Amino acid sequence: MTERRDLYPSRVSTEPHFLPRVDPVVYSNWSEEAPLTREQYEAYERDGFLFLEGLLSQSEVQDLLQESARLRSGDAELDPETVFAEMESGDIRSIFRVHAQSPVMKALVADPRLAGLAEFLLGDQVYIHQSRLNYKPGFRGKEFYWHSDFETWHVEDGMPRMRALSMSVLLTDNHEYNGPLMLMPGSHKTFVTTIGETPADHYKKSLRRQEIGVPDDDSLTRLFEESAIVTPKGRAGSVIIFDCNTMHGSASNITPLPRSNAFFVFNALSNRLEAPFGKVDPRPEFVAARADTTPITSLPKQLAAAE
């Protein structure tokens, strides 16, 4: 048995490296039938993210907010393992595997505007690698440090290739001052390896605060100098789509305005998890789906041959 080749080795060296991305960003060719404009298509390929302002209607947002309040109220029957609270305040910050615990969220995920777009961009059937409802309270909302999701998903979950993307459905308005998502456009084309090895049970801490698996200062400076920082701002119902390797983070939120979103990671069916590429045990199912990879919608025929 030959050793598995690792195209994106990380946390194995004491020095960081900039490795070129060897995977496509978009896996379908653009045509008039594509679920996004040519400009959007090209922007996503170039920048590694796309901001779809007002994708959902205000009445859809109201339904989602109502469901979000129900889920966070304590009345909903939730797997306790999937509920994460902030250390200091005890406020619920995230509910994982939310698409499997809420019919409303399940319907949202399967919406053609979300799942259909993910299928097109990834050129494959898709399933949910991770889903969660995020609630960043006002006044004491904590920052989330810079990271590439793929770095974690590859090392800790065994996601083999860059063929996944995230959708953040804004449930509150994103202002410049309430800790919005910050992205570095173009950063998705470089794999920035991080330093060191992964300690056991890292996921328990990393969901609260990133410490391992984040880039060092010099790498972030270099990446920023080659790129920029963009903070999509817009009303609830807008959706931010970003590639699995786009460098992102968010600052703290001391304003009275909470920030909330429903967050879904779509992975290509052909890109299902293997054994982790780092020397760690796989993370639990609610953080990284391994057993349940049921496609959430069937792939329309015109996309099947595009790759």
Added chain:
Amino acid sequence: MTERRDLYPSRVSTEPHFLPRVDPVVYSNWSEEAPLTREQYEAYERDGFLFLEGLLSQSEVQDLLQESARLRSGDAELDPETVFAEMESGDIRSIFRVHAQSPVMKALVADPRLAGLAEFLLGDQVYIHQSRLNYKPGFRGKEFYWHSDFETWHVEDGMPRMRALSMSVLLTDNHEYNGPLMLMPGSHKTFVTTIGETPADHYKKSLRRQEIGVPDDDSLTRLFEESAIVTPKGRAGSVIIFDCNTMHGSASNITPLPRSNAFFVFNALSNRLEAPFGKVDPRPEFVAARADTTPITSLPKQLAAAE
């Protein structure tokens, strides 16, 4: 001996209160000779702050940056009591009484564009109540929670009336994403009392992290609903002037870009410190000037009679 009347009692009750400001915001009448336009004059009175973009030239900024680097290098002879470092990293975050320890900063304070403007707005001769050089490093720059400076200066320092203002001279560009100063326009016209009493030696902690003397959540929400949040953005050399009672704060800074400014508090000579209004010992001279209230420039004649 009658007991001193306190127009702005704070930290004395278990419930917060919104008290109307009983002092003017601007203490001079506007005329063609005023050191600011009528629009600026009215905006400062209404909003409690003013953003003067590009007030200093780029060569002046270079000189200030050079002096800032020297002061933070460890080579400069500084009173150790005036140097504050961040808890986690050990990086120097603030140097107090910087106008008295640096000839360059002393000249900046006395510049007619700063001191002259302060004299006009406060309608009096002015002295430096507090000065400091702030350096908020990239990556791990901490947030600074909402507060009114006057609340602290009144309770802990014994500043009797609202007749002081701050000038933040930007030494780095202010972007929306690197933890810029956030202000609530109009908040200066309300004195928001804070809850509880002041523990002894509070200043040692409060310079690092605000905990006491900050408004409660409900008060901040109400203030925000009656106001807004504004984050002046602009290049180094710009100056933010804000009233002593304007509610302000800043989020964390995880970007690679440090944020640095020279910060000066001008107080009217007629508004010199008395005994603290809270039951605390006065803070040290480098935080709140009590002994050294030498006017930094003489008051031009045309302003003397304006009040």
